[in-house]
Each structure stands twice: as structure tokens, then as C-alpha cells.
Amino acid sequence: MKPRNGTVGAGQDLRAAVAESTEPAPPLDQATGAAEVVREVFDQLPVMVVAWEGPEHVAVAANEAYRKYVGRPGFIGSPWSEVMPEVRGQQFFEILDKVYTTGQTQVGSEWRFQIRRDDTDRLHEIFVDFTVSPRLGPEGQIVGSTCFVTDVTDRVHERHEAALRTEYAQERYEAVHDVVVELQRALLSMDLPVMPTAHVAARYLVAAQDQAAGGDWFDAIVLDNGQLALVVGDVVGHGVAASAAMGQLRAVLEELLRTETELETVLERLDAYAEHSPSMRAATVAVVVLDPETGKAVYGRCGHPAPLVVGEDGSVRHLDAASGGPLGTGAPRQLAHTTIGPGEVVLMYSDGLVERSGHSLDEGVAELAHVAADAVTNRTMPVGASAVVVDRVAEITMELMTRLGHEDDVTVLVLQRLAQPVPGLELRLTATRDSLHQVNAAFGAWLAGFGASPADRFALELSVTEAVTNVIEHAYPPGRPGPLTVTGAVLPTGGVSVRVVDEGRWRSPDPASTTGGRGLLLMTQVVDEAEVIHPPQSAGSPEGSRGTTVVLRHHAHREAVMASGRGLVVDDLDDDRPATDFEVVGREDDDGPVVSLRGIVDLDTAERARAALLGASRGGVRSLTVDLTAVTQLASAGVRSLFEVREQLAANRKDLVLIAEPGSAPAVVLELVSLPYHHPARTRPTPA
Known part of the structure; x- marks a missing residue:
């Protein structure tokens, strides 16, 4: 069973040694010991060991530590794709294929997998260190592979928990970050729009080489006509110069998108701008302008990889009809039109995501399409995966596509056109103290449902708490609570509107009070707009007008994720104590x-x-x-x-x-x- 592509590395050395040897091999029992003793030693090794044979990776040996860990009896003699089918899509079978075809040993550190540990369908998340080495036959040919595995799940969890729970962990993390990473964060907008008909997510991974900031950027811009412009670009090079050029191009492109009505004009003027600066010349960019209501989109590419569109069923198509050369080169370009269907996902990315040593870009794009399809359909590592499709796609594609390493910046921008708009919030309660907790719980869940950022959640939740508290304390006579209505909506132009309505009588704050009257102050300071509306004063109502409406408007955002080093980003640990305690x-x-x-x-x-x-x-x-x-x-x-x-x-x-x-x-x-x-x-x- 000779591999298709021969062998390299360790395989060459061993074959050479076999070919040059003139002495007869010693008897087996003198070289390695009696077979039963060798088996006993192998079975008692503390490290997990498993061996496969042939291109199908048929299991031929496994020691006791590995058998107990996997918990699946009778797998010897079976292809590994049948023994552990849930690992498909998690990049491990590709490792086995590479070792078998090239003879190169492959090493993984703290790789995250989701596997079954028993006969049930329940998936367990693990982290492992592994080494997969080629197995050679008597004539030096590759016949299979051997894998040494160490479970490091506890180590990974302990390290993450220690970092996240330490009092000043975030301060220390920021202190050790290179200043160029912070420059990149400042130049990039990490705020993504909240819209009723679309979800948007983005991740940015700084180049692994020297942690140098680079020229990748992304944007998701709500235009005045309600359309959404999606942008991913890449300036040649790394470091401060590339970051500065990126910042200029990003600012110019945003202004053009807001002022010009035709995408063709936008790209022509951006091309002319880049032509006059060597640092911007040959930069690449892809732009998709989408009407989230109808799904109609126009897109253009200037030397940039084509976006992918993934259906809810995992089908993939490439937005490659548009063409054009990099910016500043004078190359002709052509726009194209498409329609993004309800539920479909648009994935835009920089070439750092698909570049692989020894592989073509086409191969990298094909792998990305497979990974993205699995992420959309939640076939890969579903345990703990986000229910929000765009978050899941951004996380999984970034992690799996970079786990073998990356030298360039990596950018992922994901949009899903929602099949159903984000539902509004409507609560009708009686204004008692118990209703405050009901409002807080329902309102917080509603904000979390479309991914409002922590800062926006703080502002809106505090403001709603203040408005509802005012109704409970002041709208109705003591002991006679009345109706309370809280409604919320995500606005087409991006942002959130909330109305808190009562049917009581407005009473102006007591000017003599030294401790009250701060609720309205807090509202006006933490949200973009806070307005108190009273109906006109009616004749014969000396106590004041009946009914008050508090209107809150806030330009809420979703947060992009920026990381340096490895693609894996572990979310903050949740406090075990309920938020209402x-x-x-x-x-x-x-x-x-x-x-x-x-x-x-x-x-x-x-x-x-x-x-x-x-x-x-x-x-x-x-x-x-x-x-x-x-x-x-x-x-x-x-x-x-x-x-x-x-x-x-x-x-x-x-x-x-x-x-x-x-x-x-x-x-x-x-x-x-x-x-x-x-x-x-x-x-x-x-x-x-």
C-alpha cells in the first residue's frame, strides 16, 4: 500500500537505513522481547496509543488507556470514519490523510474536539495534545499511522478559569498586548449593526507572525436608504504603515458608500484614491450592498476572494460573477447582482483564512465551503454552539481554518438574512414590585436574542428599570396599582426603540427632595434619546394629565470579536448565581x-x-x-x-x-x- 505522493522526513531516513543495512535482522524475541510481554507493556502504557492501517485508516491496535478513553468496544478492524463519524468536519481525518500520503509527522496542541464517549449520542467536548506519525512496513513503505494522545481538557479549563476569574486578568491581558494590536482595534470598528431582518457577526485574528497588525478590515454599514453595505478589504503588508493605509481606505470607502448611490461609482473613486498612494496600491476589497427586506444585492470585487453564500440546507454557491483587479492598478472591473434568500448566509473573508502551505487557494476555498456548510447546519461541534447562526459560522470557520496555523491576518464577516424578522417585545402587566423582575427578565432575554452588546444591554436595561420603577412608585395611588405596558422594537435603520406606558397621573418630582429624581437623569445619560410624553392637560384635572409614555431610543450594536494568537476564543465564564439574586x-x-x-x-x-x-x-x-x-x-x-x-x-x-x-x-x-x-x-x- 504505497502512498500516492511518496514519503518525506522520518520515512526517508528509515527507508534509507533499511536499504543500506547488510546485516540480517535479529530474531524478534531478542530485538523486542516475547510477543506476550510486548503486548503487556503496550497495554499498560500510561499514554494513549492507537494505530491505523491503509488509506481508510482501519484500526489495527489500541492500548488499554485509549480503549477506556474512547469507550467503544470492538473497533479493531473498522475504518476510523465509521468508529468516530462525529469527528468528520473537525479536521482530524485530514491529518490522518496527510500523514499517510506524505509521511510527515503531524502534531496538535490543545485541539478542541467533540466526541461520543459511550454508546449514546451525547457529545463530550475535549481538548487533546496529539502526535500522528507514519507507520512503516518491512520495506520502508508507509502502511498506516500511529497516534499518541494526551487529554488536556482539565488543563485548558483550569487555565481559562484562572485567567477569567482573576481580579485583574483583563488589565494584565491588555498590558502584555503589543501596541500595534491596540492600534488595530482602534482603527477597526468593532461595532456591528442591529437590524430586524438580518444578523451580522465578525471576527478578526491578528497575524501570528510577530503579532504584527496588518491591513485587513471589515465593515457593516447601514445606509440612509436602509440598505446594508458589507465590506472586507486587505492592504498589502503588515505593521503600522499597513494599518494606517487600511484606516484611510476604510474611512474613504465608508464616506463614498454613504454619499454615492451607485456601487460602480464608489469603486471607481476608491480605485482612483488608492492609485496615488504606494501603500494603498494593490489593496483588495469586496463589497456587497444588500437590501435586507427584498434580498436583492449588488456586489463588486477588486482582486479579493469571492464571498460564499450558504443555504440553510448546507448548499454553497460562490459570488464570483463580479470581477476586477486590485485597487490602484487600473484594472477593469465588473459588478454583478444576486438575491440572498431568506435564511441564507453570506460569508466574506480575507485570503489569510484560506491560505495553506502546500495547498492552492482553490483547495483552501473548497475546505472553507465545507466547514461553513457544516457550521450553518450545526453538524460540526454542536455542543455549546451558538444558536445564532452568524456567531456559530464566524466562530467555527475561524477556529477550524486556523488551527493548523496562519501567517497573515484573518478576517471573517458573516451575515444571515432572517427568514422571520426579529420579533418585537410586548409586555402588559400590573405595576407592582413583582412586575419589575418580570420586565427585567423578559427585556434582558429579548436583547440577548438578537445579540445586543454588553454596553448596550447595560444602558437599555438600566433605563427600562428606571422607567418602570417610576411607574410603580408614582403613577398610581398607594395600594391601587394600574396597567403597565412595555414594548420594544428593532428599528430598520439599526438600533432599538422601547416604550414604557402607564395610565396614571404624572406628578412632577419634588424639588425639595435631595435623594430622588435621578431616574430620568440616568436614562438621558446612558441611552441616545429618552423622552417623556404626556397627553394634553384636560379641563377639570387638577391632579395632572392621565397617562405617561417614556420613549427610549438607542443605536444598539452587536460586538465583533478580535483576537491575537490562536483562533480559539473562549467566552467569559458565567457566574453561577442568577442575575436577579x-x-x-x-x-x-x-x-x-x-x-x-x-x-x-x-x-x-x-x-x-x-x-x-x-x-x-x-x-x-x-x-x-x-x-x-x-x-x-x-x-x-x-x-x-x-x-x-x-x-x-x-x-x-x-x-x-x-x-x-x-x-x-x-x-x-x-x-x-x-x-x-x-x-x-x-x-x-x-x-x-
């Missing part, structure tokens, strides 16, 4: 009482927080430190409690010290209401 933990240190608040501090929990703080300070006669680092939302009711506690302490000439992580949800609110706070690293900060 509230907890108070007190302790004493050398400077006095310290109270840690955890969870949501809103209308329902603020009084508990206030009572705990006053209790710890013995009614305001002891200085108090309040740790807010574990607070996930600080609403105006919680702010009011902090002001009340501070006033009580000040009356007794005692101090209130607030601790919060800069940039966190409570820190943002404290800054808005001018309550000073300090970093948790400080031992004893200045009082509030």
Missing part, C-alpha cells in the same frame, strides 16, 4: 465594617441594602465601606439608598467609602450622579 455580605477589617452588595440593587432590593448598611454602621455612628464590585445593576433606587446612608453618616461626622471597578455598571452610575468611588486595589480610599 441579591446578597449582602458583611465583615470587619482594621478600619471598620465592610459591606459587600452583590447582584441587582433596584426598587425591590434597595431598602434591604439601606437597612444592611445602616445596621453595619450602627445607625450611622461608624464609618462604613461599601463594596460594589459584585453589583450587576445599580438603579436609582439603590443610588437613593446610598445618598441616604451617606447623609446619616455625615450627620455623625462619619465617612462612607464606596468601592467599584472602573468601567463597571455601578461605576458608570456613580459617575453620573457624582458619587465618588475608588478602585478595589486601594487599601483605604478617600470617603464619599
Whole structure:
């Protein structure tokens, strides 16, 4: 069974040794020991070992450690594609093929796989280190391969958990990043539009070579006419010069897309601009302008790889009808039109995703098409995969296509035209304290459903909490709650609109109050627009007009993912505690009482927080430190409690010290209401 392409590397050395040897081989029992002893030693090896034979990779040997790990009896004599069919599409069979055909040993470190470990269909996610080496026959020909495997799942999880749970892990991560990576992040827009008829995702992986920033860029721009422009481009070279050229081209192209009505004119003017700069000449770009409502699209390519369109059934077509040379070269170009059907996915990418040493670009594109189809249909590594198709496609294609290494930047931009628009939110409740939790849970789930960024979720959730709290506290007489309606919609131009409506009577805030009236302030500061609408004053209604509508508008985004090094990006670990839980933990240190608040501090929990703080300070006669680092939302009711506690302490000439992580949800609110706070690293900060 000679391989098609011969052998290289270790195989050549062994064959040469066999050919040149003139001495007869020693008897088997003298060279390796008795067969039963060899088998016993092999079976007791602590490392997992399995051997395959032939181009179908038929299993011919496996030691006990491997057999126990796989948990599938009777696989000897079977092709590995039948033994572990779930591994197809995870790039391992390709490794076996390469070892068998070339004789080159292949090594993998911390590769993620999803496999069955028993007779059930349940998939388990594992990480392994492996080495696959060629197996040689008596005459030096390759007859199969041998694989040595070490499960490193626990090691990977422990490392990720340690990094994510360490108090200042993110700060340290940013500190060790090369400055050019941060430059790349600044030049690229990591915000992707939120639209009712389309989902968009993007990932960017910095070049592995010296971690040097490069010239790749992507954009997803909502135009004034409601169309969506998708862009992926690539400037030749790496480093600051390439990044600067990329930033200029990206800015010029965005302006042209917003001001010109024809894509042909846009590309002509971009080509003319690039012609006058050596750093921009020969840059490539692909642009797709899509009407998300109808699916009609026009696209152009300037020396850039053709986008792929993947159907919900995994079918793939290439948008290669448009043609043209790189920018600044004067090459002619031709636009093309297509229609993106409901549910179809558009995948745009830079050539760094499909470049492979020893393989043509056509082979890389074919592999990408296969990987993308599996990702759309969720056939590859489905355990823990995102339910949002574009996120799943971006993650899987980036990980699988780069796990063998990459030298250039890698960019992936994915769009799915939704078969059904993002549903609106409509809640009709009675304005009680219990309704606040119902609104928070439903509204948070709605935002998560279309992937609103954490920053946008914070702004919108806080604003809705404030509007609903105002209805509960002020719209209706005590003990006689009335209707509360909360509706939300994703806007065609990108962004979110929310309306909170009651049928009570508006009462202006008490100007004498020193602790209230901050809800409207918070709303106007954290969202783009916050408007309070009252019906006209009716005759005979001295108490005020009936019914109030709070309208919130915010240009929400989805977040792109940027990484350096390996393509695998592990999401942040979720706290095991539900977001709605509230907890108070007190302790004493050398400077006095310290109270840690955890969870949501809103209308329902603020009084508990206030009572705990006053209790710890013995009614305001002891200085108090309040740790807010574990607070996930600080609403105006919680702010009011902090002001009340501070006033009580000040009356007794005692101090209130607030601790919060800069940039966190409570820190943002404290800054808005001018309550000073300090970093948790400080031992004893200045009082509030």
C-alpha cells in the first residue's frame, strides 16, 4: 500500500537505513522481547496509543488507556470514519490523510474536539495534545499511522478559569498586548449593526507572525436608504504603515458608500484614491450592498476572494460573477447582482483564512465551503454552539481554518438574512414590585436574542428599570396599582426603540427632595434619546394629565470579536448565581465594617441594602465601606439608598467609602450622579 505522493522526513531516513543495512535482522524475541510481554507493556502504557492501517485508516491496535478513553468496544478492524463519524468536519481525518500520503509527522496542541464517549449520542467536548506519525512496513513503505494522545481538557479549563476569574486578568491581558494590536482595534470598528431582518457577526485574528497588525478590515454599514453595505478589504503588508493605509481606505470607502448611490461609482473613486498612494496600491476589497427586506444585492470585487453564500440546507454557491483587479492598478472591473434568500448566509473573508502551505487557494476555498456548510447546519461541534447562526459560522470557520496555523491576518464577516424578522417585545402587566423582575427578565432575554452588546444591554436595561420603577412608585395611588405596558422594537435603520406606558397621573418630582429624581437623569445619560410624553392637560384635572409614555431610543450594536494568537476564543465564564439574586455580605477589617452588595440593587432590593448598611454602621455612628464590585445593576433606587446612608453618616461626622471597578455598571452610575468611588486595589480610599 504505497502512498500516492511518496514519503518525506522520518520515512526517508528509515527507508534509507533499511536499504543500506547488510546485516540480517535479529530474531524478534531478542530485538523486542516475547510477543506476550510486548503486548503487556503496550497495554499498560500510561499514554494513549492507537494505530491505523491503509488509506481508510482501519484500526489495527489500541492500548488499554485509549480503549477506556474512547469507550467503544470492538473497533479493531473498522475504518476510523465509521468508529468516530462525529469527528468528520473537525479536521482530524485530514491529518490522518496527510500523514499517510506524505509521511510527515503531524502534531496538535490543545485541539478542541467533540466526541461520543459511550454508546449514546451525547457529545463530550475535549481538548487533546496529539502526535500522528507514519507507520512503516518491512520495506520502508508507509502502511498506516500511529497516534499518541494526551487529554488536556482539565488543563485548558483550569487555565481559562484562572485567567477569567482573576481580579485583574483583563488589565494584565491588555498590558502584555503589543501596541500595534491596540492600534488595530482602534482603527477597526468593532461595532456591528442591529437590524430586524438580518444578523451580522465578525471576527478578526491578528497575524501570528510577530503579532504584527496588518491591513485587513471589515465593515457593516447601514445606509440612509436602509440598505446594508458589507465590506472586507486587505492592504498589502503588515505593521503600522499597513494599518494606517487600511484606516484611510476604510474611512474613504465608508464616506463614498454613504454619499454615492451607485456601487460602480464608489469603486471607481476608491480605485482612483488608492492609485496615488504606494501603500494603498494593490489593496483588495469586496463589497456587497444588500437590501435586507427584498434580498436583492449588488456586489463588486477588486482582486479579493469571492464571498460564499450558504443555504440553510448546507448548499454553497460562490459570488464570483463580479470581477476586477486590485485597487490602484487600473484594472477593469465588473459588478454583478444576486438575491440572498431568506435564511441564507453570506460569508466574506480575507485570503489569510484560506491560505495553506502546500495547498492552492482553490483547495483552501473548497475546505472553507465545507466547514461553513457544516457550521450553518450545526453538524460540526454542536455542543455549546451558538444558536445564532452568524456567531456559530464566524466562530467555527475561524477556529477550524486556523488551527493548523496562519501567517497573515484573518478576517471573517458573516451575515444571515432572517427568514422571520426579529420579533418585537410586548409586555402588559400590573405595576407592582413583582412586575419589575418580570420586565427585567423578559427585556434582558429579548436583547440577548438578537445579540445586543454588553454596553448596550447595560444602558437599555438600566433605563427600562428606571422607567418602570417610576411607574410603580408614582403613577398610581398607594395600594391601587394600574396597567403597565412595555414594548420594544428593532428599528430598520439599526438600533432599538422601547416604550414604557402607564395610565396614571404624572406628578412632577419634588424639588425639595435631595435623594430622588435621578431616574430620568440616568436614562438621558446612558441611552441616545429618552423622552417623556404626556397627553394634553384636560379641563377639570387638577391632579395632572392621565397617562405617561417614556420613549427610549438607542443605536444598539452587536460586538465583533478580535483576537491575537490562536483562533480559539473562549467566552467569559458565567457566574453561577442568577442575575436577579441579591446578597449582602458583611465583615470587619482594621478600619471598620465592610459591606459587600452583590447582584441587582433596584426598587425591590434597595431598602434591604439601606437597612444592611445602616445596621453595619450602627445607625450611622461608624464609618462604613461599601463594596460594589459584585453589583450587576445599580438603579436609582439603590443610588437613593446610598445618598441616604451617606447623609446619616455625615450627620455623625462619619465617612462612607464606596468601592467599584472602573468601567463597571455601578461605576458608570456613580459617575453620573457624582458619587465618588475608588478602585478595589486601594487599601483605604478617600470617603464619599
